[in-house]
Amino acid sequence: MDALADLLDGVRARTAAFCRVILEPPWSLRIADRARLALATTLCGHAWIVPDEGEPVRMRTGDVAIVKGPGPYTISDDPATPPQIIVHEGSRLTTPDNVDVTDDLRLRPRTGGPAPDGSAIVASGTYQVGGEVSERLLNALPEIVLVPRSSTTAPIVELLAQEVHGEGPGRQVVLDRLLDAALIVTLRAWFARPGAEAPGWYEAQSDPLIGPALRLIHGDPAHPWTVASLAGRVGASRAAFARRFATLVGEPPMTYLTGWRLALAADLLRSSEATIDSVARRVGYANAFALSVAFKRVRGVSPSRHRAGVTPRP
Numbered sequence: 001m002d003a004l005a006d007l008l009d010g011v012r013a014r015t016a017a018f019c020r021v022i023l024e025p026p027w028s029l030r031i032a033d034r035a036r037l038a039l040a041t042t043l044c045g046h047a048w049i050v051p052d053e054g055e056p057v058r059m060r061t062g063d064v065a066i067v068k069g070p071g072p073y074t075i076s077d078d079p080a081t082p083p084q085i086i087v088h089e090g091s092r093l094t095t096p097d098n099v100d101v102t103d104d105l106r107l108r109p110r111t112g113g114p115a116p117d118g119s120a121i122v123a124s125g126t127y128q129v130g131g132e133v134s135e136r137l138l139n140a141l142p143e144i145v146l147v148p149r150s151s152t153t154a155p156i157v158e159l160l161a162q163e164v165h166g167e168g169p170g171r172q173v174v175l176d177r178l179l180d181a182a183l184i185v186t187l188r189a190w191f192a193r194p195g196a197e198a199p200g201w202y203e204a205q206s207d208p209l210i211g212p213a214l215r216l217i218h219g220d221p222a223h224p225w226t227v228a229s230l231a232g233r234v235g236a237s238r239a240a241f242a243r244r245f246a247t248l249v250g251e252p253p254m255t256y257l258t259g260w261r262l263a264l265a266a267d268l269l270r271s272s273e274a275t276i277d278s279v280a281r282r283v284g285y286a287n288a289f290a291l292s293v294a295f296k297r298v299r300g301v302s303p304s305r306h307r308a309g310v311t312p313r314p
Helices: 003-008 132-138 154-163 171-192 200-206 210-219 227-234 238-249 253-271 276-282 288-299 303-307
Strands: 019-023 028-032 037-044 047-051 057-059 064-068 073-076 085-088 120-129 144-147
Touching: 003 132, 003 171, 003 200, 003 210, 037 047, 037 057, 037 154, 037 171, 047 144, 057 064, 057 144, 064 171, 120 154, 120 171, 132 253, 144 171, 154 171, 200 210, 200 238, 210 227, 210 238, 210 253, 227 238, 227 253, 238 253, 253 276, 253 288, 253 303, 276 288, 276 303, 288 303
Parallel strands: 028 085
Antiparallel strands: 019 120, 028 073, 037 064, 037 120, 047 057, 047 073, 064 144
């Protein structure tokens, strides 16, 4: 498994909240659902994504945007249009003065039929994101990722828009899988664009020496890797390998390995009832004591306190 695949493994569309709406100007939706990650595209017309801080970003027809939460933002026909509907967690809708209009179809955006002239058709979906592994991906992204239509795999988004109105068997599973695929191809297109400032671990995946080493680390993090053993597996001298890894990835091989192991351990501690000793062995530490020493040194809190929900002081 490669680094991007591992980081995306914790980002899943489950029971996908994907919708396709027709919006007639002037329109403005305040998104306050606290989703950690959302994908949006304009199938017709245009839309503006307006963050609370920073410059508005315009989506033209066919462009795809990934918006990083959980902070609120606005999607509108114009940055100056004030919000008309606020979208909360659980798809609850209110007016700006907090009147619940979730069940009032007259106030909800139109979801079907032909689009009137000048209107926009916006499709969007949210992802469940959790854990330290996924956080490594989120930390590599700006608040808004915009990929133009020319760089996207448009059929996936088109299929999503069609499937959301379907009634066939397995519809929800199809939506989840398509939304996952849309996220992956959008991220790949963004990271691969000319002039992209992609994170080191992403760019290093294509390097003939460091790419295989990263796949070894991610494929078997519990293996007792050393700089020498990794260098030997990829056919390089220890010194040359260490220099190249640090240059491309941005940190030494063992520092990267430690960070990856501790991210995996942090997620296992919170998502399973496995003992600390068992978690330690699964991620490459000899016992609970060895994991505790590394965990506290790097993260500032012991594994048991992390499991209990304690966060280290800044």
